[in-house]
Amino acid sequence: MMDGTPHRDEIRTTCAYCGVGCGVLVRPDGNGGLSVRGDPDHPANHGRLCSKGFALGETLSLDDRLLSPRVNGTDTDWDTALSLVADRFSQSIARHGPDSVALYVSGQLLTEDYYVANKLMKGFIGSANIDTNSRLCMASTVAGQKRAFGTDTVPGTYEDLELADLVVLVGSNLAWCHPVLYQRLAAAKAARPAMKVVVIDPRRTATCDLADMHLALAPGSDVALFNRLLSAINDGGALDTAFLRHVDGFDAALRAARAQDRNVAGLPADQLDAFCHLWLRTEKVVTVFSQGVNQSSSGTDKVNAIINCHLATGRIGKPGMGPFSVTGQPNAMGGREVGGLANALACHLDIEDPAHRDLVRTFWDAPTMPQAAGLKAVDLFERVRTGQIKALWIVCTNPAVSMPDADAVRDAIAGCDFVVVSDLTAKTDTARLAHVLLPATGWGEKNGTVTNSDRTISRQRAALPAPGATRPDWAIMAEVGRKMGWHKAFDFASPAQIFDEYAALSGLAAATGRDFDISGLTGLGEAGYAALQPTRWPVTKDGGTERFFADGRFFTPEGRARMIPVTARPPEARTSPRFPFVLNTGRIRDQWHTMTRTAKAPRLNQHLGEPFLEIHPQDAAALGIAPATLVTATSPTGRCVLRSLITDRVQRGQVFAPMHWTGETAPTGRIDALVPGIVDPVSGQPESKAAVVALAPFDAAWFGFAASTDKLAPDCPYWARSRVEHGWRAELAGNHAPQDWETDARRLFALPHARCQSIADPATGTARMAFLDGDNRLLAALFVSRTPVALSRDHLVSQLGQGATAPLSGRPSADMPDPGPVVCACLGVGLNTIGAAIDSGQAATVAQVGACTGAGTNCGSCRPEIAVLLAAAQRVEAAE
Incomplete structure (x- = not known):
């Protein structure tokens, strides 16, 4: 069924991954999993999914799930665990003040979870020490948009990518990080070949396959490039003088742009000129930017350098025009809207504005509100390290891995007096450090809303029952709020009630001149909330708007946009002979x-x-x-x-x-x-x-490849482990080879008595061994060499649990084709299969490869790689 009508037992929900916010249709498969397909009616993806979304149904196993609360490693009940959390937080606040506690949350939370966390921390605990892993991916966009527009407002929509005549991708590998948007852009370019795409990135990525121009600028030099463009806009007569009447700061921004070296971005002059000429003569321009812009010590200035060029030309808020930040997480936008950042309040209100604080405090009937911004992520974990934060609650994220200076952050968490972690699993680097582990429901089990990168609010809906004793994050935090004494404020019975309160607050915020307004969704009730369709905000009592700012009205106190003078500066860490x-x-x-x-x-x-x-x-x-x-x-x-x-x-x-x-x-x-x-x-x-x-x-004395039906527990200086269809595989390496490989292998696989076939050559340092059960089924295999192991890995792991056919050969037999390393993850199409189609002459284009092999015909994320294989084959043919 390929139309938008769901099957009778399908449920509409939203993908768990990136900020594109794709709609999916799911159906329980009867084995604890879900069948998944793209929702043809969702405005973000129109039925498309990427490889990750396509495989969502395969990620729901309970083998590593945390299914009951744990205190100091021992399972317990919810009342015991949450009473301990409430007591320890209350004790810390009483002894050391509200800023002695902190929450670190996640863009993977639903908006309702985020709302309760923000309300608990800022309105009732009275500290702004709540920050989110979204700080790591889009905080510079928030700051840049607030400086320019007065609020953190995304001006445009996804449709603008398809309506533009020029799309400039800055620090964005769209093909791999936002594949469905890449697919939409590729389809638009195929339909209108005159459309141009420019990629600005120091690295040549898969996205460059679509580009008419790739500017491989020096790392961190985006401000220099867009300052050069601003000068060219002025000199080339591309200013929109009528629109500039709605903008402050043009002269100062232009002076700053002119004050720098024309070629500081490290690009050839002819390439700079070509880019500026293309931008100037193309009215319908969308500039898409992502982590290459945001994750920088000058990230906010980079955002404003881009916005300056759009404000100067009036190319903002109109169809096919505008600066466009694409976010990394499924609800990074929802977190921004609900005040999940340490320096914000709900509904885009400002924590440092006394009137805004009073509005929220009064609405919540809260006892107190922090007077200033709280600790941002890096500073927050530094205060954990120095002992100023005594109690820390981490929700649905893994900062011991994902934070910068991750070893120091891991050690800081390990040294904290009291650590709570809410997550799906106890098996993360962060969860292993917790005193209290709280089992949360995950995608497929929880209900709520998320907001994608173009302001579209979509429902996530439960399709599976909550396993074990797991609870939604909002319910966990609300119960702690009640146990800390604030019963009325956290007397929520459903996400629909939370959403209704949030929507009502947004109407009050909008009355102060804020952009965020979903007051038109107030009063939905349980039935209306259950039926809520994808909706782009604002949703006022009188309707909404698709795009902002084309009318020249902004959310600064003056009602005018601000161009910000910015000066290029290199990354703060500098190369040296020691770190070159x-x-x-x-x-x-x-x-x-x-x-x-x-x-x-x-x-x-x-x-x-x-x-x-x-x-x-x-x-x-x-x-x-x-x-x-x-x-x-x-x-x-x-x-x-x-x-x-x-x-x-x-x-x-x-x-x-x-x-x-x-x-x-x-x-x-x-x-x-x-x-x-x-x-x-x-x-x-x-x-x-x-x-x-x-x-x-790395001084490796040996390299190894291992495969096993059971999970491996390597003990060597280097290992990387991953799940395969019938078990596990691992790459291994060490500095010293053992005297007896079979003894080590039996320990690695926990197979002390299995039958072993082996071949070893001490002179060359090679060893191969296969462990089989009584029915000759392959249980495990280890291949070792002094150089990286060469064998058909996919063939070997395909034999796990099967009747083994010459397992020590490491290669398929002559009558069994070897598909090679996987290129197309959706359909499992290997490199050798694609190569054979190209070599046979049947496939000379990406589309023909798809027709012959299926590769690239589902999500399309592998098409750039297929194009590279075709180009390489054509170069070989030309050389011959």
Whole structure:
């Protein structure tokens, strides 16, 4: 059924991952999971899903779920656990004041969860020490938009990407990080080939496959580039003088732009001129920006440099025009709207405005309100480290991995007097440090709303019962509020009641001149809330608006926009002979944050199964780092060991590593251990794209590959573990080879008595062994070599639990084709399968590869890689 009408037993909900906010239709499969398909009627995705969304139904197993409260490692009941939380928080407040406690929450919470957390902390505990992991991804956008517009307002909509004649992607690998938006953009460009796409990124990413121009600027130099553009706008006659009557600060912004070196962005003059010329002569321009802009010590200035260019030309708030921030988390926007940041109040009200504080305090009938902003994430964990925060509650996030200077943050949490963690699992780096663990419901089990990057509010709906004793986050926090004595304020019985209170508050906020207004959704009741369709705010009593600011009305006290004079400055951490490389961090296509959900889906582990470091070939050669070996990366704050990926996607002197791996999946791959706690002075957002590191080959005496039907517990200097269809696989390495590999292997697999087939050659340092049960089914296998192990990994793991066919060969038999490493995660299409289609002459385009193999025909995220394979084949053919 491909139309928008759901099956009788399908439930409409919203994806759990990025800020695109895709609608999905789910149906229980009878085995505790869900079948999932894209919702053709949802305005964000129109039925499209990415590889992660496509695999959502495979991430719901209960094997690692936390199903009851735990205190000091022992299961207990809810009353005992929450009474302890309430008592310890109350004691700390009584002895040390309200600022001795803190909440650290998450953009993966639903809006109703966020609202209760904000109300509890700011209105009743009386501290603003509540911050969110969204601080790590979009705080600079919040600060930049507030400086320019007066409020944190997104001017446009997703449709603008399709209506634009020029889309500029700044610091955004849209193809991998927001795949459905990339698909929409690619479809629009295919329908209108005259549309132009420019990618601005130091690294050549998959998104560049769609680009007409790639500007590989120097790390951190975005302000310089957009200041150059602002000068060109002025000199080239592209100013909108009528619109500028609604804008303050143009002259100062232009002076700042002119005061800098024209070529400070490190780009050739002809490329700069070509970009400026294209921008000036194309009226319908959308500038999309993401973490490459935000995660910077000058992130707020970067945001304002972009906005300045749109204000100067009046290209804002009109169809196909405007600056557009795309957020990383499913409810980063909802958290911004509800005051989840330490420096905000609900409904885009300002915590430092006495009138705003009084409005919220009166509405909540709260005993107190903080007088100033609370601690932003980096400062918050520093106060945990120094002991000023005595009680810490972490909700639905993993800061021991994801925060900058992650080792120091991990140690700070471990040293805190009292730590509470609410999560789905006890098996995260952060949860292992908690005194109290609280089992929360997750996606598929909870009800509420989320807001996506273009202000669309969508429902998440439960399709499965809450397992064990799990509870929604809002219910957990409301119960603690009641136990702390505030019964009436937290007497919520459902998310619909919370949403109704929130909507009513938004109407009061809007009356003060704020942008956020969903008062038109007040009074929905349980039935109306249950039926709520995707709705873009504002939703006033009289209706709403699709776009902001085209009319020249803004939310500053003067009602005018502000252009901000900004000056380019380099990243704060500087390279040196000791740390000569700049480290860029980011995401990969098939994983999400710290992998607590995505790592459960075997198909999502096949494409890139271990942490890696992209290094330019000339840098690798100079350091003696060979392809697929291991490399040690060291910074002033930490050390990692990663797989080397030699590629010219990065420039010389720059390296890139993904941020997903943890102590659970690859202990030496915790990349944020290398990132210092340097922040933007305005937004408090960490600089995660410009750490400085030194590189050296990892001195491995042996490399190994292991596969097992049961979970592996490696004990060696390097390992990376992932789930596969019938078990587990792991990459291994060590500095010293054991005397007896079979003894070590039996310990690794916990198979002391299984039958073993083995081949070993001490002279070459190779060993192969397979462990089988009485029916000749493969239980486990280990391959060892002095160099990175070469074998068909996917073939070997496919034999787990099966009758083994020559398991020590490591290769398929002659009559069994080897599909090769997976390229298309959705349909499991391998590199060799695609290569065979190309070599046979059947496939000369991405579409033809899809027709022959299926690759790229579902979510489309692998199409850039397919295009690279085609281009490589064409180069070989031309050379011959």
